[in-house]
Each structure stands twice: as C-alpha cells, then as structure tokens.
C-alpha cells in the first residue's frame with residue numbers, strides 16, 4: 625500500500641488518476657467554484673459549468689496542439705459508439721474504407737464500419753496473436769478508399785504504433801483511447817480522432833472527439849440527431865445533458881498535465897516508467913513479454929509467466945503487496961500493467977521490486 629492507503633493501481637481502465645485531481649473532486653463535491661452548487665448537482669446550462677467546459681477545451685487544444693479549424697467535442701457512449709458514429713458521419717453506402725487490424729478494438733471498429741460501407745482489413749495481426757504493429761509498406765491502402773482507420777495503442781495486447789501509418793494520401797481516422805496525451809501525436813495528420821476518457825484523461829462516460837474541417841464537411845444532413853457530429857458541434861457539446869462530472873475531471877487532469885511539463889512531460893514520464901518495467905522483463909527468461917520489441921506499448925505492458933499456476937500466484941501475492949489491477953485481459957491471459965498518465969513512477973518501482981523478489985523465490 626502507498627502512504628495514503630491507496631493501492632498501486634495498474635488497472636486498464638477506468639484507471640488511476642493523479643491524487644491531487646481526486647482530492648480536487650472531493651473538495652468540489654459540496655460546492656463547485658463557490659457557486660453554492662455541488663459538483664454533481666449543478667446545471668450544465670449554468671455559467672459556472674460553461675466555464676469548466678470552455679477552460680477544459682482550451683487546455684486540451686493547447687496540450688495537443690489541435691489546429692484552430694478543428695472541432696473538439698465531448699460525447700457519451702464511449703469509444704465503442706464512435707466505432708459506428710465515425711463511419712456513419714464520414715462514409716456512405718458503397719464507399720470503401722480501409723482498416724489496420726492490430727487488436728480486438730480495431731476488429732470491433734471495422735465490424736461497425738461494415739454496417740455503412742465496404743470495410744477491408746489491409747493488415748491483420750490476429751493469426752500471430754496480435755504481437756506486432758505493421759510497418760509502412762507491409763500493407764496497401766486502396767486507391768478508392770475514403771480513409772484509413774487504425775488504433776494507435778492496443779490496450780489488451782500491449783502493442784503500439786511508434787510511427788504515423790502510411791495512408792496512401794487518404795485521411796486518417798484514429799482510435800486513440802488508450803494513449804491520447806501519453807505519447808507524441810500529430811493531430812493535424814488526422815481527420816478524426818476519438819478517445820474514451822477512462823484510460824489517460826479522466827473517468828468513464830466522456831469521449832473526446834476531434835474532427836478536421838474535412839470530417840465536418842462529410843457529415844450528411846439526415847442523421848439521427850444524437851449521432852450527428854454537426855448537432856453536437858453547433859451546441860458546443862451541450863445539445864443534451866453531458867457528463868458534467870467527467871468534464872470537470874478532464875479539466876483538472878488537463879491542468880495537472882500542463883503544470884507538469886505538458887505533453888512533453890507526460891511523454892517523458894511514460895517512457896521512463898515503461899523502460900523500467902521492460903528492463904526487468906528483459907532481465908530474466910522467467911518473464912515472457914507478449915509484444916515484439918519494436919511494437920511494445922509504453923501504456924500497457926503485457927507478459928506471461930512459465931505457467932498459469934505461477935501467474936495466479938503472482939496476482940495473489942502482488943495484490944497482498946499492494947499492487948492491484950495486474951490481471952491480463954481474458955483474451956490474452958498473463959499479466960498486464962497499465963502505465964497511464966496518472967500512474968506515478970513510484971508504483972512502477974514498487975512493481976519491479978516485487979517482481980525481482982518473486983522471480984528469485986519462484987524461478988527454478
């Protein structure tokens with residue numbers, strides 16, 4: 625346990641947030657910004673809350689260097705709704721769209737796009753157990769495809785793009801749910817980026833969607849209201865009642881990021897944390913990392929032990945030692961440590977120290 629009694633939380637999402645952000649939530653619950661209204665009791669139409677929306681979007685734009693003519697939305701329904709909504713807004717029947725299938729989330733997004741148009745997997749890592757990321761040149765984007773969709777970080781398998789995928793000059797659509805604001809990102813090289821907040825940005829229930837002018841122009845006229853990006857844009861993400869609590873937390877997380885070196889600071893901390901953990905994984909054959917070296921994720925680190933009995937023992941003893949959320953996703957098994965922005969390096973140091981002891985006692 626940490627001095628605060630909180631566990632070292634390696635959960636994949638909802639995930640650990642900076643303690644000072646959690647404390648600010650507690651302070652604002654009975655009375656938000658001296659308005660007299662509590663944080664989860666205030667109208668989304670109030671000026672107090674409008675200030676929260678405005679200041680959070682301003683910070684988000686600054687941190688990610690979002691071009692001025694891009695639209696930023698806070699929506700609900702998670703990244704999972706964006707699988708369908710992005711295709712519904714961009715694509716027409718009979719139009720083609722290309723996908724890089726690097727994990728379960730990309731599979732799901734392609735399935736939804738297929739409800740609208742002709743979606744094709746241009747690269748698929750399923751047969752190899754999703755251990756790697758395609759290099760440019762290992763796939764081709766169709767000449768008559770509308771856009772290329774990819775998932776920058778594969779939360780379940782622990783692989784990650786460390787380059788901008790070649791899209792053959794087509795717009796890029798990105799699911800950045802598990803690495804947004806944690807790694808370098810050239811927003812201007814994309815036309816639509818979506819991310820559920822509950823990994824790197826805040827609590828569940830808010831989805832950040834970033835759209836280029838091209839993407840906004842693609843939105844057809846006759847969509848169901850709640851699935852129409854232009855409706856949410858014209859109402860400043862307040863067409864209906866948003867997740868007010870979630871947006872408040874985002875605002876505090878963005879302040880925390882800006883006060884701690886901005887995006888560059890977050891990138892450096894995430895690299896330091898993952899370097900520390902991969903160094904331990906490479907130290908002993910007792911650990912078998914899941915991802916190929918050049919495709920390793922800095923956000924989700926996945927590995928196996930010699931057998932499932934030892935993995936269960938590892939999970940039990942690590943929890944007893946105050947290290948939580950380490951169970952791998954059921955489709956991969958083994959161990960997964962998620963090292964999102966809110967995870968402090970002290971947690972990774974505690975994990976590595978536990979791992980060294982565990983290896984010494986169990987490696988025969």
Ligand SMILES: *Cc1c(COP(=O)(O)O)cnc(C)c1O
Pocket residue numbers: 637701702703704705729775777778779799800801802820821823
């Ligand atoms: C968690 C996750 C999702 C699903 O997000 P929901 O908000 O639960 O819909 C989609 N894509 C990626 C890359 C994720 O990590």
